[in-house]
Amino acid sequence: MALLEVSEVTVRFGGNVALDDVHLGAEPGIVTGLIGPNGAGKTTLFNVITGLLPPNVGKVTIDGRNVNRLSPTKRARCGMARTFQRLELFSLLSVRENIRVAADVHKGWARDGSNPAEVVEEIIERVGLTAVADARVDSLPTGQCRLVELGRCLATKPKVMLLDEPASGQSEAETVIFAELLQSLAAGGMAVVLVEHDVALVMNVCARVNVLDFGRIIASGTPSEIQNDQAVLSAYLGTGS
Amino acid sequence: MDKFLTFTIVGLSLAAIYAVIASGLVLTFTTTGIFNFAHGAAGMLAAFTYWQLRFEWGWPVPVCLVLILGVMAPLFGVLLEVVVMRGLRGTTDTVKLVVSISLLLFMIGLAQLIWPPGVSRPMSKFFQTSTPINLGPTTITWHQAITIMVAIVAAIGLRLVLTRFRFGIAMRAAVDDPSLSALNGARPNRISMLAWALGTALAALGGILIAPNVTLDAPSLSLLIVSAYAAAIFGRLRSLPLTFLGAIVLGLTEGYLTGYLPQNQYLPGLRIASPALLLFLVLLVLPNPRLRGRMTRSREFFPMPSIRGTLVFGGVVIVGGVVLATTLSTPDQLTYGRLFPIGIIALSLVPLVGFAGQISLCQLSFAGIGGLVMAHLGHGGDPVALIWAVLISAAVGALIALPALRLSGIYLALGTAAFATILDRWIFTLPKFSVFGWFNVDLFTQGSINVDPLTAFGKTFNSAASQIVIGAIFFALVAFLVVMIRRGRLGRRLIAMKDSEAACATLGMNLFGTKLLVFSISAGIAGLGGALYAMQLTSIQSGNFDLVNSLQVFALSVVGGIGAVGGALFAGISLYVVLPVIGVLFPTVVRWVGLLPGATGIGLGRDPNGAVSQMRDGFAPLAGSPSSLLVMTLTLAALYGIRLIDAIDNWTFVGGLVIVPLVASVIATVSAASKERMLAQLEDAPDRTPMEWIGIDRPWTTEDLATLDLALGTSELELHGPA
Ligand SMILES: Nc1ncnc2c1ncn2[C@@H]1O[C@H](COP(=O)(O)OP(=O)(O)OP(=O)(O)O)[C@@H](O)[C@H]1O
Ligand SMILES: [Mg+2]
Numbered sequence: 001m002a003l004l005e006v007s008e009v010t011v012r013f014g015g016n017v018a019l020d021d022v023h024l025g026a027e028p029g030i031v032t033g034l035i036g037p038n039g040a041g042k043t044t045l046f047n048v049i050t051g052l053l054p055p056n057v058g059k060v061t062i063d064g065r066n067v068n069r070l071s072p073t074k075r076a077r078c079g080m081a082r083t084f085q086r087l088e089l090f091s092l093l094s095v096r097e098n099i100r101v102a103a104d105v106h107k108g109w110a111r112d113g114s115n116p117a118e119v120v121e122e123i124i125e126r127v128g129l130t131a132v133a134d135a136r137v138d139s140l141p142t143g144q145c146r147l148v149e150l151g152r153c154l155a156t157k158p159k160v161m162l163l164d165e166p167a168s169g170q171s172e173a174e175t176v177i178f179a180e181l182l183q184s185l186a187a188g189g190m191a192v193v194l195v196e197h198d199v200a201l202v203m204n205v206c207a208r209v210n211v212l213d214f215g216r217i218i219a220s221g222t223p224s225e226i227q228n229d230q231a232v233l234s235a236y237l238g239t240g241s
Numbered sequence: 242m243d244k245f246l247t248f249t250i251v252g253l254s255l256a257a258i259y260a261v262i263a264s265g266l267v268l269t270f271t272t273t274g275i276f277n278f279a280h281g282a283a284g285m286l287a288a289f290t291y292w293q294l295r296f297e298w299g300w301p302v303p304v305c306l307v308l309i310l311g312v313m314a315p316l317f318g319v320l321l322e323v324v325v326m327r328g329l330r331g332t333t334d335t336v337k338l339v340v341s342i343s344l345l346l347f348m349i350g351l352a353q354l355i356w357p358p359g360v361s362r363p364m365s366k367f368f369q370t371s372t373p374i375n376l377g378p379t380t381i382t383w384h385q386a387i388t389i390m391v392a393i394v395a396a397i398g399l400r401l402v403l404t405r406f407r408f409g410i411a412m413r414a415a416v417d418d419p420s421l422s423a424l425n426g427a428r429p430n431r432i433s434m435l436a437w438a439l440g441t442a443l444a445a446l447g448g449i450l451i452a453p454n455v456t457l458d459a460p461s462l463s464l465l466i467v468s469a470y471a472a473a474i475f476g477r478l479r480s481l482p483l484t485f486l487g488a489i490v491l492g493l494t495e496g497y498l499t500g501y502l503p504q505n506q507y508l509p510g511l512r513i514a515s516p517a518l519l520l521f522l523v524l525l526v527l528p529n530p531r532l533r534g535r536m537t538r539s540r541e542f543f544p545m546p547s548i549r550g551t552l553v554f555g556g557v558v559i560v561g562g563v564v565l566a567t568t569l570s571t572p573d574q575l576t577y578g579r580l581f582p583i584g585i586i587a588l589s590l591v592p593l594v595g596f597a598g599q600i601s602l603c604q605l606s607f608a609g610i611g612g613l614v615m616a617h618l619g620h621g622g623d624p625v626a627l628i629w630a631v632l633i634s635a636a637v638g639a640l641i642a643l644p645a646l647r648l649s650g651i652y653l654a655l656g657t658a659a660f661a662t663i664l665d666r667w668i669f670t671l672p673k674f675s676v677f678g679w680f681n682v683d684l685f686t687q688g689s690i691n692v693d694p695l696t697a698f699g700k701t702f703n704s705a706a707s708q709i710v711i712g713a714i715f716f717a718l719v720a721f722l723v724v725m726i727r728r729g730r731l732g733r734r735l736i737a738m739k740d741s742e743a744a745c746a747t748l749g750m751n752l753f754g755t756k757l758l759v760f761s762i763s764a765g766i767a768g769l770g771g772a773l774y775a776m777q778l779t780s781i782q783s784g785n786f787d788l789v790n791s792l793q794v795f796a797l798s799v800v801g802g803i804g805a806v807g808g809a810l811f812a813g814i815s816l817y818v819v820l821p822v823i824g825v826l827f828p829t830v831v832r833w834v835g836l837l838p839g840a841t842g843i844g845l846g847r848d849p850n851g852a853v854s855q856m857r858d859g860f861a862p863l864a865g866s867p868s869s870l871l872v873m874t875l876t877l878a879a880l881y882g883i884r885l886i887d888a889i890d891n892w893t894f895v896g897g898l899v900i901v902p903l904v905a906s907v908i909a910t911v912s913a914a915s916k917e918r919m920l921a922q923l924e925d926a927p928d929r930t931p932m933e934w935i936g937i938d939r940p941w942t943t944e945d946l947a948t949l950d951l952a953l954g955t956s957e958l959e960l961h962g963p964a
Contacts, residue, residue, distance in 0.1 A: 076749030
């Protein structure tokens with residue numbers, strides 16, 4: 001069984017079926033891709049997994065433990081962390097303070113003897129925000145804001161990390177560095193789920209890729225399988241024929 | 242059975258009034274997204290106006306009604322919309338709340354200006370002298386019958402307007418999506434003007450109907466009508482049918498309580514407080530909302546306070562207290578001295594509202610609890626009672642956090658206002674009672690209770706002067722505590738929670754515990770302020786701690802700047818220094834002073850950073866210029882010395898206190914500016930072509946494209962697909 005396991009998830013908004021019997025698994029040590037056109041339901045799936053949105057039907061387990069009845073807070077403490085496509089940064093705080101909030105929260109319940117201040121400095125270094133560590137996040141460009149959200153996740157020492165379009169707003173040079181960062185994080189034993197429109201990035205870093213279209217998983221497999229999948233080509237890239 | 246029917250009718254006629262008022266509220270809320278706290282006050286003004294026309298000048302009833310309901314109230318509504326409400330689109334909940342609360346205060350001030358309180362203004366009911374209509378087992382008075390009919394007509398009329406008439410349909414469309422309905426050709430400005438006209442007329446109608454049942458008193462009438470808001474909450478402020486249902490539940494409850502409540506001295510208050518109690522309960526059982534992400538992007542910015550700055554601030558406050566204590570006469574000390582305890586109560590809002598983004602309109606209630614604890618446990622001025630005052634208020638504050646776990650914004654504001662009302666109208670009016678036979682509680686013995694001055698270190702601080710200094714010291718200490726909270730782990734956590742509860746939860750933060758903690762801390766601080774306030778007053782009564790007082794402190798703290806301790810000092814100074822001083826300086830306008838807190842809130846409530854931050858910016862050059870600072874301090878000290886030997890009087894002294902810092906700051910600004918100009922001439926200005934002029938002023942480069950992509954969060958790939 002995968003570390004994160006989503007099964008039979010269905011979400012309806014009124015008559016609109018945003019997710020339809022979705023299954024998804026994420027293994028530690030690799031980056032799992034989740035791609036799909038706009039409105040396919042990727043963000044909605046993340047909301048279900050993290051507990052922000054109760055699904056109509058479906059089950060989410062982490063490490064074999066069913067978390068369906070747990071609040072977002074409790075799920076986070078099971079080792080889940082996420083970033084937000086629309087950025088949910090603490091805009092009145094500096095970069096360092098943003099990450100520090102997460103580190104303090106983690107220390108508060110985990111009591112793992114770590115020193116939050118040191119944890120924060122390590123993370124800032126690792127995601128490459130040293131130069132702007134004291135800037136208010138309001139003043140940063142989107143690409144860097146996304147790194148702050150990533151850093152905030154890392155400070156909670158998650159087992160599973162859900163990233164919602166983390167590279168949008170990054171320059172090409174930044175994306176190259178970011179790809180390396182993702183792979184090194186996964187190599188550290190984390191399960192990373194990556195939602196991204198940058199197909200090149202996804203194909204580059206992901207060991208497995210799932211394709212969502214109109215709320216259904218229409219394909220999953222290795223990047224090369226996906227790139228040659230007819231259904232994917234026609235539905236997602238609009239170039240199949 | 243007869244009795245049951247009689248009180249059913251009593252209940253239904255109340256229900257009718259609540260329904261009329263609440264439906265007006267729903268109308269304005271749904272069309273413009275502003276919860277109008279002053280809605281009830283509009284009804285109150287209408288009731289007074291009706292009294293004036295009908296009973297003072299003896300005009301015929303139809304003329305009065307047409308004039309008020311058909312002309313004055315709608316015009317007033319339009320005026321409110323155009324002058325005040327229109328500017329509030331896209332602002333945060335707190336700003337909207339402050340402006341409408343200030344409006345409420347302003348309208349109460351206005352009513353008290355035109356119709357000075359303390360005069361009996363009887364109003365008879367409609368057809369008071371006609372015999373009641375016989376319904377067999379019981380009778381119904383004409384006034385009751387008319388009231389119920391009016392509500393039915395209003396219900397049918399509203400339904401027709403909203404479903405049949407063009408502008409009504411447009412109103413409903415505006416509710417669903419304002420920008421979309423604008424695209425469809427509806428004119429949002431006209432629609433909201435109409436909604437406000439209609440809503441205000443409904444408030445006026447309710448006010449005129451309810452006024453004969455109660456005494457015509459501006460604050461209590463305005464807030465009595467708050468009870469009607471409970472009905473609107475039944476419909477979650479959106480649904481008119483549910484609002485009418487809520488009104489019936491409220492009205493009948495109150496009616497039956499009147500009829501069937503056992504006759505003892507404990508329960509009449511319960512009946513009066515029952516709408517607030519129901520409001521509180523309904524808020525508790527409202528379905529759990531989803532966790533909020535970021536809402537309106539606020540423009541607020543409260544810089545991290547430095548420890549040094551805070552120490553200086555605290556020092557200045559204490560020196561200020563000493564100066565007040567040594568230069569003022571005793572009566573003046575009693576007046577102006579309140580600035581510190583009230584300032585402490587305002588400080589209690591800083592962590593709660595400023596940092597955590599929670600709203601509380603019942604801080605004076607916590608202060609009242611602190612004051613009562615001091616009165617009951619602080620015999621002989623026992624300082625331990627201060628600790629009890631903090632602890633007990635904090636415990637009650639934790640209770641209030643319970644609804645806060647589920648509510649935010651306007652709902653939380655209403656919940657806390659309801660709590661304040663329950664205390665005002667019921668708990669604080671209770672006579673002596675015993676708690677399960679364990680011990681006796683006698684809150685405000687004879688309507689007022691004496692408080693002993695603090696005794697510590699073998700000394701009793703009973704002079705007004707010593708109370709001022711104590712107040713100043715406590716203010717400085719609490720301000721320092723608040724700053725330490727801001728600088729520490731808790732402060733970051735609170736600010737994070739204000740920005741995005743959703744993000745906090747997904748990081749594993751315990752929102753429940755965090756809110757509980759901040760409400761307790763805030764209530765504890767307010768309790769301390771209340772205890773000190775009580776000692777200064779020497780004798781307290783429930784009126785010292787009522788909702789209107791809480792609203793004033795809330796509004797002025799936000800005007801001052803709710804995210805910084807300076808804002809709290811601003812609130813204290815405005816209420817207990819500036820207002821009295823204006824009254825003394827300009828005796829002719831003294832009656833107008835009541836309008837000032839409200840007017841200030843309406844005018845300045847929109848700046849999320851507050852007046853203090855602007856003042857701080859103004860004085861910034863001074864802080865950067867040690868020489869000017871030194872000269873200023875010495876001049877002020879000299880001034881104080883001259884005042885102490887009575888060479889100058891207080892007015893000259895105060896004038897000096899105001900003028901010297903201003904002059905010093907002007908000098909510092911001028912010298913800083915000239916220095917800057919010199920520096921600027923030395924450097925070459927870098928290329929700062931504004932984005933929209935690139936390609937016009939100078940050629941477009943790929944670098945510009947990259948900048949643009951970065952700013953917009955787009956990329957070549959996303960725009961044009963993979964190559
Ligand atoms: N709160 C909501 N209420 C109603 N419908 C919603 C809500 N949230 C999402 N939807 C709908 O669910 C569908 C899936 O949306 P979702 O945001 O999950 O897509 P996405 O794959 O993340 O798209 P994108 O690539 O644009 O981020 C869309 O049709 C959207 O309109
Ligand atoms: Mg999305």
